[in-house]
Amino acid sequence: MDYSKLKCEICGEKFTENDDVVVCPECGTPAHRKCWKETGECPNKDKHSKDYVFDGFDIIKKSAQGISDDKEENKENSKENDDKIRILIRSAADDAKICPNCGHKNAPNANFCNHCGEKLEDIPVREDFDFAEYGELKLPPGMPDPLGGVAAKEQFEDDVSAADMACYVAVNTPYYMKAFRAVKRKSNRFNISAAIFSGVWFFFRKQYKVGALVFSIETLLYVLRYYLSITYSLKVMNSVLDKLGLSMENMSSFTMEQYMKMSAEMQKLPASQQILAMMPSILLFVQIIGMIILGVFANRIYYSHCVKRIRTLKSAAAEENLTKAETAQLLNLSGGVNIITTGLLLLVYFFMFFS
Numbered sequence: 001m002d003y004s005k006l007k008c009e010i011c012g013e014k015f016t017e018n019d020d021v022v023v024c025p026e027c028g029t030p031a032h033r034k035c036w037k038e039t040g041e042c043p044n045k046d047k048h049s050k051d052y053v054f055d056g057f058d059i060i061k062k063s064a065q066g067i068s069d070d071k072e073e074n075k076e077n078s079k080e081n082d083d084k085i086r087i088l089i090r091s092a093a094d095d096a097k098i099c100p101n102c103g104h105k106n107a108p109n110a111n112f113c114n115h116c117g118e119k120l121e122d123i124p125v126r127e128d129f130d131f132a133e134y135g136e137l138k139l140p141p142g143m144p145d146p147l148g149g150v151a152a153k154e155q156f157e158d159d160v161s162a163a164d165m166a167c168y169v170a171v172n173t174p175y176y177m178k179a180f181r182a183v184k185r186k187s188n189r190f191n192i193s194a195a196i197f198s199g200v201w202f203f204f205r206k207q208y209k210v211g212a213l214v215f216s217i218e219t220l221l222y223v224l225r226y227y228l229s230i231t232y233s234l235k236v237m238n239s240v241l242d243k244l245g246l247s248m249e250n251m252s253s254f255t256m257e258q259y260m261k262m263s264a265e266m267q268k269l270p271a272s273q274q275i276l277a278m279m280p281s282i283l284l285f286v287q288i289i290g291m292i293i294l295g296v297f298a299n300r301i302y303y304s305h306c307v308k309r310i311r312t313l314k315s316a317a318a319e320e321n322l323t324k325a326e327t328a329q330l331l332n333l334s335g336g337v338n339i340i341t342t343g344l345l346l347l348v349y350f351f352m353f354f355s
Contacts, residue, residue, distance in 0.1 A: 003030055009043040009054075010035035012088030022321060023117045025110035028054040030117070036321055107326045113318070156184050157307055164310050167328045168335035179299040180306075188296065195295025197346070202298075204342040207305050207334065214294065215345065218287065225283040232276040240265045309335070 003015035010031045016019055020033040021225070023306040024042035031043065044052055106114055113120060165180055168172045179189045194201040199215030202208075234248075241247060244261055254262075266274060313334055317327040 167331035170336035194298030
């Protein structure tokens with residue numbers, strides 16, 4: 001990109017062919033990337049409300065026309081900026097504006113391409129979340145306080161505020177803001193959803209690695225329980241009932257005396273057979289204990305996940321020079337919940353526990 005006919009609007013120096021130049025996504029004003037990072041904002045920011053467009057935009061546009069002529073060179077120049085995490089973030093939302101000139105992914109509310117300066121067509125920003133005021137969530141109808149009494153500026157970590165967490169959590173924020181505050185204060189809140197749905201809940205909250213581990217363990221326990229029940233327990237139980245002249249079909253109507261006889265007969269069996277017969281019940285007990293443990297620690301695990309992801313996303317946002325509003329939108333689009341995958345796993349989950 002040749003900006004040699006223009007000068008940096010921050011330091012006043014003319015650009016050279018080797019300068020790393022960025023343009024304001026709202027008005028197209030060019031500046032050295034170093035200068036932009038030092039000031040953190042567009043030098044013509046005060047004119048944005050007046051629909052200001054940089055005076056030298058036509059020159060920038062003409063200079064940008066040559067970018068698409070050499071695709072390989074364009075890939076070389078944009079390689080550093082098109083970091084995997086940023087591509088993932090931007091591609092996750094269909095709202096991202098793709099530059100028709102150079103193919104660069106821009107923030108949904110950008111007016112100019114951050115890479116080549118091309119004018120971008122307007123794409124409506126999501127209206128279900130208020131990104132205009134970073135740290136202040138839009139109040140849905142009937143919800144008086146989406147932060148559950150926690151101040152938006154409260155710091156859960158040095159670089160992660162309650163507003164950051166709320167933007168990333170997105171769904172059921174009042175509960176999780178209180179839960180995260182409890183985690184920060186070395187207290188705890190039992191997560192009933194995580195206890196009941198276990199692995200499925202982790203997938204729902206986009207904690208895929210932990211979800212895959214928990215769901216795999218649950219599936220393994222279910223398969224073992226089912227296999228031992230069919231292979232050993234039912235056979236042993238039927239053998240004992242046959243000796244007493246009883247049947248599994250009438251077990252619900254057994255008297256206390258019949259249960260006592262059945263128990264006495266079971267105790268006569270070798271220890272190995274008794275253990276195998278009881279193993280399905282033991283495995284079910286292990287699953288229930290595991291669910292309780294997950295309910296106790298789920299909020300702590302989710303808290304750590306959110307902090308890690310928010311730090312990664314905010315770092316990427318800083319490298320892209322995103323505004324606070326764009327950063328809030330980025331957190332919200334990357335976080336939230338995964339409904340489709342959760343629905344499919346929920347069917348498997350109910351089959352395992354209620355079949």
